[in-house]
Amino acid sequence: MPDRFIYLDHSATTPLDERVVAAMMPYFSEIYGNPSSVHRVGRKAETAMEDARDKMAKILNCRPNELVFTSGGSEGDNLALRGVALASKQLGRGTHLITSPLEHHAISRTAQQLEEVFGLPATFLQPDRAGNITPDMLREAIQEDTVLVSLMLANNEIGTILPIAELAAVAHEKGVYFHTDAVQATGQLDVDVQKLGVDLLSISAHKFYGPKGVGALFVREGVPLLPSQTGGSHESGRRSGTHNVPLIVGMATALEIAYAERDQWVPHFIDLRDHLIDGVLSTIPDVELTGERHDRLPSHASFVFKHVNGNTLLMHLDIKGIAASSGSACKTGNPAPSEVLLALGYDHNGAMGGLRLTVGRHTTHADVDYVLEIMPKVIEGVRRFSGVSA
16 A cells, blocks of 8 residues: 555545534434424524525525525536426427537536437537637527527536636527536636626535535526426425435535635645646656646646556556546546547547546645656556557
8 A cells, every 4th residue: 555645636526624514414413304394493404505595696696596406516517408408499499509529428418318319409519629619619609599508617627717708698699598517617716607697507516625416506597497307396496306404504615615715725726736737747758738728727737648548547546645537537447538538639549548637725745746756657657568668
């Protein structure tokens, strides 16, 4: 076993903040009522839940009733895409969707299913090599029957930040709704929905030191949304199911902490990220940074290594006590090449050699120095094993 363990996979998930744990605890065993119940225990739970909704609405700069609690980012993305697309079809407003091959599968595969099963056509915009999509690209793709555009604020695999406010403005010029997956961005970037100009926005608590299994979808008032999960009248009929009060309280607490301390942590992330990027590019041959160099998620560094299988690399790094990812966590262990890297124009071998390193609050300069000491040796060993020397 290695002498030390360094976690550089914060884009996959973050550790639960102890302050969040403390905020959640009473709602597991003391204030355990169903918030839909009318008795006092239920009312206390409802009060806690609505307080959490109010706190989150202030940070997102929206009305509390515009927030729908979900089980996480994937459900929020699904609800946004399906909800608007199917409601618009029902209302006869159009059926065409626009997204990108760089989106999380919760968007891209949902768009594919909507097209194949429900007959709702989708256009996938082609980004440039760094993952950028411009307003002009979007403007050219909008059709007369386009109802929704969905483009992520910050990419989970390559870290590139899109100009969402400009893109949303283009959509609105044509009367088209705009959704952004802000799962990776929340806690690090500004997610003020008024500044972004979006109609829908998805977040997930475990990306900003909150609990897993809970998230939220902002739905601007007036946006048609057909619920994917039917049953009771929870969330104003937009998402049925008994609320998970402890997790909702935890999510709101984590979001408050993240934005109260953002000015402290974002410079820390950027400093460590840039140290990682500069160190890898200067000490390891045949490597390319993926995504934008500076206009990228503060905590995020990502690379393509020639003559390296990303999953083999992950195993060797793990042996050395370094936890990383070959792209998005959903792809870890999958021998197939990264769909995102293929969409960016990398060949099959290049798309097999992706690595993502994402820093967090507890990451130190000493941690990064250790990684930069170990990485060249690991890469050299993996290449030698594969029969290719740099």
